[in-house]
Amino acid sequence: MTDARENELGRASADHPTPGEPGPGPSPSHELSAGGVGPWIGERPTDPWYDPELLERGDTRNVVDRFRYWRMDAIVAELDRTRHPFHVAIENWQHDLNIGSIVRSANAFAAETVHIVGRRRWNKRGAMVTDRYQHVQNHPDVAALVEYCAAEGLPIIAIDNVPGSVIIETFDFPARCLLLFGQEGPGLSPEALAAADAVVEISQFGSTRSINASAAAAVAMHAWIVQHHPF
Template sequence: MSEAEEVGVGPWEGPWPDDPRYDPDLLREGDRRNVVDRYRYWRVEAIVADLDTRRHRFHVAIENWQHDFNIGSIVRTANAFAAAEVHIVGKRRWNRRGAMVTDRYQHIRHHEDVEAFAAWAHGAGLPILAIDNLPGSTPLETASLPEACVLVFGQEGPGITEPMRQASDRTLSIAQFGSTRSINAGAAAAIAMHAWVRQHAEITA
């Protein structure tokens, strides 16, 4: 990749800013991270603090029983849509490659099992919305989503487990029109988060 094609910006030109949000190493060496322009040269802690002032009220949860490679991409999408938190239910370890380092900026909480997760969600007053194409589910396209809620996704293939479905307040499905039984879990998560954004987020030009 040539210098002209590189992501980000090079070393800071001119007098350095005295704003404590800026990272001296990034000012000196350049900032090639995958962050929006407003965060160029900022410290990771400063970015997280700024995001915390404007995160949305929806949470995302992912069942992790098979070390699903989609978890990283779901974390990345949750960061893009400013989810309040991402919850990993099941195995603590997950494949971070797809997150593209966005997990540094996203709050992530672990729950050992569905029971522990459900106790946390209901204790926080958050309805659990399972996203899966199951019999009796409500179409996501026509559903009214609560502003404060947890969108829950299952593993690639088996989908939401029965214990998670039983713990959920509602099950929502994504309309499909082709021959495949289900779509990729990462794609389903992006669709569901965007559905919440369309209903509740403040959209600026």
């Protein structure tokens, strides 16, 4: 990256809202630093959310330009201020490789919390380190998740293409809710489907029986965003 381009990014980083001020809304599509940025050029900022080490050596993390050179805890704190009130849950009985990708999408759409149901260990490769910025909780079984949702007043919206489901294009998502996803192949367990307040399916028009679990999760999260995020 040239010095001029690095200076352009430095100005963009310096001009972003101070933590606690209104955020910029969706991240712009014209990100300057898809491959990361080098050391800060010019006089270095002293604001407390900046990481002196990143200012010194550069920032190659998977974050939007708004958060370049920020400390990880400062990023989490700022995200906590503006997270959306929907939660995401994934069943994890067979160490599903899709979980990491679902966590990444949950971070992209600023979900409140991701809940892993079943095995505590999950494949983080697809998360691309976004789990560091995303609240993740574990529940040993569906009953524990249901208990949590009851205590928090979260209706459970299961996403699966099963008989009796409602198509997502006509479904009104509650502002506060938990989107529940199953594993690749078997889908949601009978216990999860029985616990759901509603079951929603994504309309399909080709020959395949279902789409990838992580793709379905991204579609469902974005459907919530379209209905509830002010644009």
